[in-house]
Amino acid sequence: MKILFVINSLKSRSGTERVAISLANYLSNFPNSEIMIANRDTDRKNAAYPVMNNVKIIDLDGSYLSFFHKLKQNVKQNKYDFVVVHNMGRLSLLCLFLSNFVKIISFEHSSFISRSVLVRFFSKIFYYKIHKVVVLTKNEFQNFSHIHKKVIHVPNFTSYYDSSRQMIEKNKNIVLSVGRLDSNKNIIHVLKAWHKKIDILHNWELHIYGEGDQKNFLLNFVEENSISNIYFKGVIENPELAYESAKIFVMTSKFEGLPMVLIEAQCFGLPIVAYNCPYGPSDVIDDGKNGFLVENQNVDAFAEALEKLITSKSLIKEFTEKSLLNSENYKPEKIVNIWINQVFKG
Numbered sequence: 001m002k003i004l005f006v007i008n009s010l011k012s013r014s015g016t017e018r019v020a021i022s023l024a025n026y027l028s029n030f031p032n033s034e035i036m037i038a039n040r041d042t043d044r045k046n047a048a049y050p051v052m053n054n055v056k057i058i059d060l061d062g063s064y065l066s067f068f069h070k071l072k073q074n075v076k077q078n079k080y081d082f083v084v085v086h087n088m089g090r091l092s093l094l095c096l097f098l099s100n101f102v103k104i105i106s107f108e109h110s111s112f113i114s115r116s117v118l119v120r121f122f123s124k125i126f127y128y129k130i131h132k133v134v135v136l137t138k139n140e141f142q143n144f145s146h147i148h149k150k151v152i153h154v155p156n157f158t159s160y161y162d163s164s165r166q167m168i169e170k171n172k173n174i175v176l177s178v179g180r181l182d183s184n185k186n187i188i189h190v191l192k193a194w195h196k197k198i199d200i201l202h203n204w205e206l207h208i209y210g211e212g213d214q215k216n217f218l219l220n221f222v223e224e225n226s227i228s229n230i231y232f233k234g235v236i237e238n239p240e241l242a243y244e245s246a247k248i249f250v251m252t253s254k255f256e257g258l259p260m261v262l263i264e265a266q267c268f269g270l271p272i273v274a275y276n277c278p279y280g281p282s283d284v285i286d287d288g289k290n291g292f293l294v295e296n297q298n299v300d301a302f303a304e305a306l307e308k309l310i311t312s313k314s315l316i317k318e319f320t321e322k323s324l325l326n327s328e329n330y331k332p333e334k335i336v337n338i339w340i341n342q343v344f345k346g
Contacts, residue, residue: 001344002034002079003027004102006095007073007086010042010057013049013235014180015260016109019156020086021049028054038074040067068094075101082131082344093122096129103131105343111278112143114184114255116297123147136258139279150166152342155283157335158256160240160267161327167269167320173204173310176270178239178261181212184336186297188218189252189275193303195227200307205229207246209236233297243268247316248309252302256280260323266290267327271319273305 003343007020020037027053028035037051038058044051051057075083075098083098084105085095092106106127124147127133132150141153178183187208202219208218211234219343222230227237236242239245243249249265251274265272266284272291274281275298287293292305309315328334 001027001030001032001081003033003036003085003344004058004075004078004080005037005086005132006083006091007037007039008091010037010039010047010049010051015156016086017048019109021047021051021055022157022332023160023336024055025050025052026332027339028052030298030340038071064090064094068097070105071095072098072101084134087204090119092130093119096126098133099129104129105132105134106130107134108140108144109257111137111140111257111280113257113278132343137279138325139282139285140257151340154338154343155331155335156260156263157330158260158263158267158327159332160243160264161331162267163328163331165267165269165324167317167324170245170247172245174246175204175206175248175250175306175310176209176242176265177206177250177258178209178242178264179251181208181210181214181218183214184254185210185212186215186252186254186275188221189297189302190250191218191221191227191230193252193306194230194300195225196300196303197307198227200311201229204310205231207231207240208241209233209239211235217295238267239264243270246270248273248306249254250306251275251281252299253277253281254297258283263327263330266323267330269324271309271316271321271323273302273309274301284326286322286326290319290326 005024005221010017024035024037036056043059044057052088060067080102083102084107084318085092087106087108127147133144133148134152135144144151177190249270249272262284275296276293277296285291294302294305
């Protein structure tokens with residue numbers, strides 16, 4: 001197969017870029033496959049994650065409109081079997097107009113309801129041009145089934161899956177948060193929950209990995225409230241080191257697709273406390289069995305769930321065991337086979 005992946009950028013060390021590169025790398029190992037990634041601002045040496053030599057990176061710089069015109073010429077000149085658009089909203093709408101030349105597959109990373117009213121409106125009108133729609137969660141399958149006839153539920157895989165990984169006793173009491181420091185990731189609720197339970201958490205540390213436009217706001221909140229044991233770690237080159245050192249993972253997002261950080265955390269056996277936001281966390285977390293799903297944006301309930309977990313060694317042990325078991329659902333071989341046998345057939 002000759003497949004072109006289309007994504008806005010490969011620069012950022014976030015879940016979407018990691019998924020795009022990992023999927024391209026795995027598919028490139030199949031016999032007679034030819035895999036390319038087109039994006040707006042990145043060549044091979046600037047990509048956030050390693051790209052295999054047999055995956056070609058196409059840098060089509062410029063505005064959205066300029067990018068589309070260059071992409072259109074590329075698609076006309078090459079006989080691709082499929083163009084897979086890693087969609088975060090506007091990108092797939094532009095690429096709809098390539099459907100006269102090639103089969104378009106829209107890979108939906110973000111929840112439909114989190115998009116602007118205008119993007120949702122035009123999606124409902126024009127998505128019939130797309131060959132297939134790939135969604136990450138069960139709820140998104142229902143949402144997109146109303147606007148397209150060929151919707152396939154394919155969760156992300158993670159290269160961190162390791163069938164031989166065992167439970168280990170952690171030396172330090174670390175709660176971990178990984179994600180952009182922006183409004184949607186809503187790290188302020190982690191800090192507020194920590195502040196509410198500061199007396200109980202005095203032997204624990206909160207490690208926050210990520211950068212973003214809310215960093216100063218979050219730092220000021222910590223300083224103004226004299227909250228101890230909070231460490232902003234910035235961007236980490238090797239996230240597995242953070243997962244290996246932690247005992248618990250937390251997430252307070254307002255919206256998600258399928259959060260890679262939750263899947264990665266489970267690969268390392270981390271119990272999770274997360275808001276039950278639309279829509280991804282409920283696909284990964286079985287409430288009360290491998291973590292806690294908390295009412296969305298209820299910071300008091302989040303603080304109570306965190307307290308319940310950190311004060312119970314037996315609960316941490318139980319959730320750790322079941323997190324490792326659940327991570328089997330996201331091993332690469334299983335997910336790539338779905339792409340080969342369901343997405344790229346027919």
